[in-house]
Amino acid sequence: MxxxxxxxxxxxxxxxxxxxxxxxxxxxxxxxxxxxxxxxxAGLFVxxxxxxxxxxxxxxxxxxxxVLFLFVVMMLDVDFQNLxxxxxxxIGAGLVFGAIMLAELVTLYFAWSENQPVAVAPxxxxxxxxxxxxxxxxxxxxxxxxxxxxxILLVAMIGAIVLTHRRxxxxxxxxxxxxxxxxxxxxxxxxxxxxxxxxx
Amino acid sequence: xxxxSLAPLYAELSLAVFAMLLLVYGVLQKGQVARKVSYxxxxxxxTAGMFLYAEPKEHVSLLNGMFIHDGxxxxxxxxxxxxxxxxxxxxxxxxxxEGFARFEYAVLMLLAALGMMLMVSAGNLLGLYMGLELQSxxxxxxxxxxxxxxxxxxxxxxYFVLGALxxxxxxxxxxxxxxxxxxxxFAQIASVVSENGASNLGLTFGMVFVLAALAFKISAVPxxxxxxxxxxxxxxxxxxxxxxxxxxxxxxxxxxxxxxPFETLxxxxxxxxxxxxxASILWGGFAGIAQTNMKRMLAYSSxxxxxxxLIGLVCANDEGVGAALVYMALYMVMTAGAFGVVMYLRRxxxxxxxxxxxxxxxxxxxxxAYIMAFxxxxxxxxxxxxxxxxxxxxxxxxxxxxxxxxxxxxxxGSVVACFYYLRVIKVMFFDGLELSLDKVPSTxxxxxxxxxxxxxxxxxxxxxxFINMAxxxxxxxS
Numbered sequence: 064m065x066x067x068x069x070x071x072x073x074x075x076x077x078x079x080x081x082x083x084x085x086x087x088x089x090x091x092x093x094x095x096x097x098x099x100x101x102x103x104x105a106g107l108f109v110x111x112x113x114x115x116x117x118x119x120x121x122x123x124x125x126x127x128x129x130v131l132f133l134f135v136v137m138m139l140d141v142d143f144q145n146l147x148x149x150x151x152x153x154i155g156a157g158l159v160f161g162a163i164m165l166a167e168l169v170t171l172y173f174a175w176s177e178n179q180p181v182a183v184a185p186x187x188x189x190x191x192x193x194x195x196x197x198x199x200x201x202x203x204x205x206x207x208x209x210x211x212x213x214x215i216l217l218v219a220m221i222g223a224i225v226l227t228h229r230r231x232x233x234x235x236x237x238x239x240x241x242x243x244x245x246x247x248x249x250x251x252x253x254x255x256x257x258x259x260x261x262x263x
Numbered sequence: 264x265x266x267x268s269l270a271p272l273y274a275e276l277s278l279a280v281f282a283m284l285l286l287v288y289g290v291l292q293k294g295q296v297a298r299k300v301s302y303x304x305x306x307x308x309x310t311a312g313m314f315l316y317a318e319p320k321e322h323v324s325l326l327n328g329m330f331i332h333d334g335x336x337x338x339x340x341x342x343x344x345x346x347x348x349x350x351x352x353x354x355x356x357x358x359x360x361e362g363f364a365r366f367e368y369a370v371l372m373l374l375a376a377l378g379m380m381l382m383v384s385a386g387n388l389l390g391l392y393m394g395l396e397l398q399s400x401x402x403x404x405x406x407x408x409x410x411x412x413x414x415x416x417x418x419x420x421x422y423f424v425l426g427a428l429x430x431x432x433x434x435x436x437x438x439x440x441x442x443x444x445x446x447x448x449f450a451q452i453a454s455v456v457s458e459n460g461a462s463n464l465g466l467t468f469g470m471v472f473v474l475a476a477l478a479f480k481i482s483a484v485p486x487x488x489x490x491x492x493x494x495x496x497x498x499x500x501x502x503x504x505x506x507x508x509x510x511x512x513x514x515x516x517x518x519x520x521x522x523x524p525f526e527t528l529x530x531x532x533x534x535x536x537x538x539x540x541x542a543s544i545l546w547g548g549f550a551g552i553a554q555t556n557m558k559r560m561l562a563y564s565s566x567x568x569x570x571x572x573l574i575g576l577v578c579a580n581d582e583g584v585g586a587a588l589v590y591m592a593l594y595m596v597m598t599a600g601a602f603g604v605v606m607y608l609r610r611x612x613x614x615x616x617x618x619x620x621x622x623x624x625x626x627x628x629x630x631x632a633y634i635m636a637f638x639x640x641x642x643x644x645x646x647x648x649x650x651x652x653x654x655x656x657x658x659x660x661x662x663x664x665x666x667x668x669x670x671x672x673x674x675x676g677s678v679v680a681c682f683y684y685l686r687v688i689k690v691m692f693f694d695g696l697e698l699s700l701d702k703v704p705s706t707x708x709x710x711x712x713x714x715x716x717x718x719x720x721x722x723x724x725x726x727x728x729f730i731n732m733a734x735x736x737x738x739x740x741s
Contacts (some may be wrong), residue, residue: 097348112497120326167468170468171464171465171468172441174463174464174465174468175442175465176442204327205327205389206326207326207327207329207330207390208389208393210328211381211390211393211394211397212393213622214279214374214397215393215397215400217374217394218371218374218400218401218404219400220406221286221370221371221374221398221404222371222401222403223366224367225365225367225371225408225410225507226404226407226408226410226419248548
């Protein structure tokens, strides 16, 4: 009973806040609703007994991604009013495609009830928590995928640096090694000044 | 030793290690090292190729079935390595001319090649997705690498947004397949599909979503919208790479999926591929006529050519798949050559990309004009050239499997496409010289263009060995 109530509560708030993400006129509100949606999705995961995924969702999506969004929205001067212009003209096509997708999903639902998927024996669902289970397979059975994910992140990092990093010629950078290794002769020059003449 | 059991992965491992070493070298080195890193990338590709051929071609499944090594993978991977090598060689001079010479460029190409090799060897849906993302992410960055140019940034952005959408579709499809079969492993999916696949609507849905996402990657109609804009906006050397290699890898991936786990669902996917092939050939042929930009024209040509390669896949037999491989390989050669010639076209230090810019090329650069004419004749499929044989094996396979309608559409499409290939030749040889083009020598580019021209010209002398190799590779799938 409590689980059912919680499910309906989480999913209602999730759907409403997801709707507000795309309808809110203020971009900051959109991002805040997105965070709310993530929290409720995490709640749904907890109900399913997947507490690890729920916590990851909160830490990664709320903690990092959504906050980054918020940062971008508030720090960068993006004219969202202008971005939205003309969006209304696509509403017809969007609704048509949405309706098609919905029809497909409904068909799928019936296919699902008719055609239950072939049950695959889950790996011994013993008393270990699913965090521990993921930990057991992540670096053993799935080490290949794990390493590939690392490479993908490397590419993302290279990409971010290639596309944004620029060396500005007007900025003087500090070169510590050069500064430390300066010799006395490089910076100091002793001139004998004859009296009454000065330095030319 | 655990390392010995990874022997089939050595090619990929060496490529990854080389990419990271080159990256570190580029970061630590002061000054402009783009050229040196590019040469390093060539060494990396050659090393990977040697590792690839050191391994016997028997079917091996590694790492819990996530990685498959077989003759098909070796064949496609060697083409990927060759294509990437050609793309790197074409780029070396061009990136200095266009002012985007950065050492990351070659490193990203290596990582993209690595992603493609992993795609071709994918043994389950997770490995497939990871490989695909690795290559796409590298390609997004490459498309917008000339970040000062609005067009290049636009190309990168468009490619990224639409690519992300297609990844979403792919994941949705994968989740459906997983939900209805209970596994992400190709072998297990195959066994479930052969038991009760045809009646399982959800499974078909999943397969259609995956196919739609992959059709986006090979820019087949109706998922081609991004192609002309991205091809036009990205630097020409990157466009050449896009047209040559990732498409081959994606076609190979589709082959691996459809001839592997979904082999028993042939009736379902055959209609989809049939439609995609026919639509791509016709749209690529007709829409290409209206183009005035060389790169846009080649984009439509690539759409039409992908349609042609898919005809082979529609046949759903070894002969058809082998024909598709032959076609993609020959297309890769012609594209490398054609883009190589386009890169030569510069006027007052800027690249000239319109078709009119070619006017009078036969007077100012005779060698270049003749070579371009070979490539254009070959692409339109005129007999002694290599392109003709590609079309021939495809149409032969289609007729042998009874797809007469599709063969007729293919012929009509290629006749229509002839118009824009031959127009290039007409502009080069019969239009008067208006403004002369710069002379821009580049040894590595010249090597690639010359080799491609020789292959296109002399493929007719001994076509059998290569065709047989492709047919053998096709037999070794699964």
